[in-house]
Amino acid sequence: MATARIDPKRRADLISHKKKQFAEAPAKWKQQEYKWRLSFYDLPPTEEVSLEEFELWALGRLKVLAELESCTFRNRTPEETASYMAPIMEKHLPLHSNSSRSSELDEERKRDHYSHFILRLAFAGTKDLRQRFSRLETMLFKLRWKDDDAVERKEFLDSLDMQLEKAGESELNECGVSLEQAKAATGWRKGDAEAWFTLDWERVPDLVESRRCLLRRGKAYVLLKEQMSFVVAEFTKRLDAALEITSRALPRLDEDDRLSPILSHLSKSFTAPDASFDAEAGINGLQAPTAGTVDALSSHFPLCMQNMHRTLRQDAKLKHQGRLEYTLFLKGIGLDLSNAVEFWRRSFRTITDEKFTKEYLYNVKHAYGEVGGDANRRGRGYTPFSCQKLLTEPLPGPGQTHGCPYRTHTDVENLVALLGATGMRDPETIKSVREDVGKQRYHIACNRVFEFAHKSELERVKRKGGWGPAELDTILHPNSYFKRSFLLKHLGEGNAGFVEPRGEDVKMEGSLDE
Amino acid sequence: MPHSENSQDEDLVLPDAPSLQNEPSQSQTISQSTIVEDNKENVKLEDMFDDDNEDEYSSSAPPAQIKGEDSSQPMPQSLGRFSDSDVMRAFYQRLFPFRYLFQWLNHSPNPEDTNDFRHREFAFTLQNDVYLRYQSFKTADTLRKQCMDMIPTRFEIGPVYSTNPRERKSLPKSAAFRPLTKELVFDIDMTDYDEIRTCCTGASICHRCWTFITMAIKVVDAALKDDFGFKHIMWVYSGRRGAHAWVCDKRARELDDQKRRAIAGYLELVKGGDKSSKKVNIRRPLHPHLDRSLRILKEFFPTSILADQDPWENPKKAAHLLTLLPDAQLNSALQKKWDSAPSRSSTSKWNDIDTLAESGINPNLDTKKLMQAKQDVILEYTYPRLDAEVSKKLNHLLKSPFCVHPGTGRICVPIDVRRVEEFDPLDVPTVTELLADINSWKKDDSEKKVQDWEKTRLKPYVDFFKGFVSSLLKGEKTSIKRERDGMEY
Known part of the structure; x- marks a missing residue:
């Protein structure tokens, strides 16, 4: 496609690398037919496109991917995501099934095909971008898979040659359970297809992880209805491999002066909508926190950090993951290294100095980038975790306290008790929190609590103006929770009054939302 | 410690007797030849240490000479601290089975055959707690030399990298240095059981709480073998209060x-991290893995948990049990009964659940739900609690088998999973006991050279390890094509 048409002078060069890249399929160098709506994007496009189309198509796809990502940040359920995404996809990247008999089918599919490959080029550059691109493309594929026409989906699946073996009843019985139990144990529902497939378990890691298949001597027995899982796994695998290859071929593109600006613009507009927090910026009116003032400030902490703080005060210990998350949060509110060390030393009051120095000091220093490898020092340690990060961490095991309590408190009564302990007892809010948590909208619950706790202050700033929409948008980072809480409770004190719209906030929230 | 020459797994792919016999002798011959070379270089070093450099190798040196050296060997006097330099040096020099460790990690007795040992990361913890990462070694002997020089309190084993870990910084691109393979490892530690064990706290263990580890080993081992089809699984005592598994x-x-x-x-x-909630939430019917695990664990529950741990003996803990049961009416009846007899044992309390349920306290009692809740309770109190992070990362390091635990002095010996119930952590020899064993060993009449570890209580464990390694190597051979020096035999 574009790579080959960019510049006739360089064409030979490009073709040769292209040949290498797609050596398996040299004969397919021709216009492709788009038989199905879904695609594994195995073959690159080869037709000419205008520069304008090149950019326009890519931007459309980018918009869809960005919206998808924001759905994950907002913890939308798959159903909510599907309904939220439907109009967006229809607008920016429509793709209809054969049965729709749309006259645009070929054009739509071509656009889907080309935009995918353009973004591949744009995002193959760094490992981070590759991973994110692959994750989001996988989500997009999944979304489309789910709402695809069942017949066409089956035809598409057959075309993939996935080498699935049909499993017989006798094999299943070897798993030590009856067929009935096997079906029920792996989530079979009435009306689902009865057929089973068998394949190496490595091909369906997510089914293994959630015990949605049977295992016997290294083979997985999978219900037909779970086929999405291995098709998706295969999609990701092939895309990851292709991205690797693209990244190695990228340097050869650099010289082109028409494409590279577009590509770099595309990749830049995709950078880090993950909520980040700039600890350097400081907060107006907040004296630099010290080991001694953390207790007092903790009333402004979001529930996750309060939870860890309380555990720490109660047990005089906190396990590794919790320590890491809490240390980084404190670093984010401006606690410097020496104060952080003092804070932790005092908090672990039951252990000796020697044990502290030996087992805990290093981790605190590491989080601040004081020790560790070059990259860690240069980056001045880790950045504070966002809600997204906290929500995707493994759940705490016995004895551990970390992560988002709205998610980790599997028993909602305990969550309510914890909220009560922090002073949140409003029955209306608690009721809504229960609903939110039931729907796994954890951060909505957290924002709800915030809004109640700062009700009058929020009304005040809304009435007086001064806080732009960015400052009033959903909180997606524990440190923004703290910052906003602190500022709201100190309205009118010196320069802490109204917050200037700050660059960091705009970046933090603005890129997520329109 | 039980042991057998032909591995811990009977249903191995290659049961051919001849090669079984050949294997050890092959490897011996190879290491003999390397030793001959090393001997030449190391004469001076040996003199300097006035010590036996060959203890665990079947040396090409005349047996008489070695024996003489062995018996005249003065043992370090200060056996007080386990990580005492002299004790540890003697341990690495005379007891640590470097040769089998090498074969185990190299998947071949010959250093040239694979990069699996050469490119493997080792991390040393030195006496002053300095932690040295990215160490790597060509042979068993170079690893042994460095252990004797640095006398680490312990060392850990990491992944095989794409290049030699020591040369990682001189590579053109950092991307070229990445971990390729490593054994799948598991770590079970008693700390994760603290909220349910009543007999001991912190670092101490007794026979009663060791059962938690025994149960965990049985459940995990069964799943790895039956479900995932792994054959070469070695369980290792972690030296204090836990166990590691190496799936090779x-x-x-x-x-x-x-x-x-x-x-x-x-x-x-x-x-679930919150202290009081239900920690086991699973769908029914049970997945075959959980079904099997429950069958294994049920056997232990009445004695090891109810009797030995007595987990609901006090009212506060009994209240936790009630939060795990589904029926409010039944719960209040139980509460009433236990209030009147606060010191009722856990066994009685457990039985009370069924007794009261059957007495018709609540005519609408959902017996199925109650039965499931009781299963969940059993699982919460017996099911393995893994330190899962250790298993999830290819590049996670784990303490090597046969290291000395610096706190207890006990050796991290392999555990024979077929007789895991017989394993007694308190009976595992300490490094000082082993060194004493060498001293008190009496030579018998046979002319056979006896290596130092054979004179001690470490012998059955090393023999077991040897058997495990040779079976692993045999399994490996089916995938690797015949080695060039196969011709010599």
Whole structure:
């Protein structure tokens, strides 16, 4: 496609690398037919496109991917995501099934095909971008898979040659359970297809992880209805491999002066909508926190950090993951290294100095980038975790306290008790929190609590103006929770009054939302 | 410690007797030849240390000479601290089975055959707690030399990298240095059981709480073998209050992080950090893995948990039991009964549940739900609690087998899973006991050279390890084509 048409002078060069890249399929160098709506994007496009189309198509796809990502940040359920995404996809990247008999089918599919490959080029550059691109493309594929026409989906699946073996009843019985139990144990529902497939378990890691298949001597027995899982796994695998290859071929593109600006613009507009927090910026009116003032400030902490703080005060210990998350949060509110060390030393009051120095000091220093490898020092340690990060961490095991309590408190009564302990007892809010948590909208619950706790202050700033929409948008980072809480409770004190719209906030929230 | 020459796994792919016999002799011959070379270089070093450099190698040197040296060997006097330099040096010099460790990690007796040992990361913890990462060694002997020079309190084993870890900084691109393979590992530690064990706290253990580890080993081992089809699984005592598993099958070594995470997730059950809630939430009917695990664990529950741990003996803990049961009416009846007899044992309280349920306290009692809740209770109190993070990462390091635990002085010996119930952590020899064993060993009449570890209580464990390694190597051979020096035999 574009790579080959960019510049006739360089064409030979490009073709040769292209040949290498797609050596398996040299004969397919021709216009492709788009038989199905879904695609594994195995073959690159080869037709000419205008520069304008090149950019326009890519931007459309980018918009869809960005919206998808924001759905994950907002913890939308798959159903909510599907309904939220439907109009967006229809607008920016429509793709209809054969049965729709749309006259645009070929054009739509071509656009889907080309935009995918353009973004591949744009995002193959760094490992981070590759991973994110692959994750989001996988989500997009999944979304489309789910709402695809069942017949066409089956035809598409057959075309993939996935080498699935049909499993017989006798094999299943070897798993030590009856067929009935096997079906029920792996989530079979009435009306689902009865057929089973068998394949190496490595091909369906997510089914293994959630015990949605049977295992016997290294083979997985999978219900037909779970086929999405291995098709998706295969999609990701092939895309990851292709991205690797693209990244190695990228340097050869650099010289082109028409494409590279577009590509770099595309990749830049995709950078880090993950909520980040700039600890350097400081907060107006907040004296630099010290080991001694953390207790007092903790009333402004979001529930996750309060939870860890309380555990720490109660047990005089906190396990590794919790320590890491809490240390980084404190670093984010401006606690410097020496104060952080003092804070932790005092908090672990039951252990000796020697044990502290030996087992805990290093981790605190590491989080601040004081020790560790070059990259860690240069980056001045880790950045504070966002809600997204906290929500995707493994759940705490016995004895551990970390992560988002709205998610980790599997028993909602305990969550309510914890909220009560922090002073949140409003029955209306608690009721809504229960609903939110039931729907796994954890951060909505957290924002709800915030809004109640700062009700009058929020009304005040809304009435007086001064806080732009960015400052009033959903909180997606524990440190923004703290910052906003602190500022709201100190309205009118010196320069802490109204917050200037700050660059960091705009970046933090603005890129997520329109 | 039980042991057998032909591995811990009977249904091995290659049961051919001749090669079984050949294997050890092959490897011996190879290491003999390397030793001959090393001897030449090391004469001076040996003199300097006035010590036997060959203890665990079947040396080409005249046996008489070695024996003489052995018996005249003065043992370090200060046996007080386990990590005492002299004790540790003597341990590495005379007892640590470097040769089998090498074969185990190299998957071949010949250093040239694979990069699995050469490119493997070792991390040393030195006496002053300095932690040295990215150490690597060409042979068993170079590892042994460095252990004797640095006298680490322990060392850990990491992954095989794409290049030699020591040369990682001189590479053109950092991307060229990445972990390729490592055994799939598991770590079970008693700390994760603290909230349910009543007999001991912190670092101490007794026979009663060791049963938690025994149960965990049985459940995890069964899943790894029956479900995932792994054959070469070695369990190792961690030296104090836990156990490690090393899954050494090629298929396991090549797993990426995502697949390791999948296995960890498959095995993980007890979740939730908040202190009082129900930690086992599973759908019914039970997945075959959980079904099998429950069958294993049920056997232990009445004695090891109810009797030995007596987990609901006090009213506060009994209240936790009630939160795990589904029926409010039944719960209040139980509460009433236990209030009147506060010191009732856990066994009685457990039986009370069924007695009261059957007495018709609540005519609408959902017996099925109650039965499931009781199963969940059993699982919460017995199911393995893995330190899952250790298993999820390809590049996670884990303490090597046969290291000395610096706190207890006990050796991290392999555990024979077929007789895991007989394993007694308190009976595992300490490094000082082993060194004393060498001294009190009496030579018998046979002319056979006896290596130092054979004179001690370490022997059955090393023999077991040897058997494990030779079976692993045999399994490996089916995938690797015949070595060039196969011609010599």
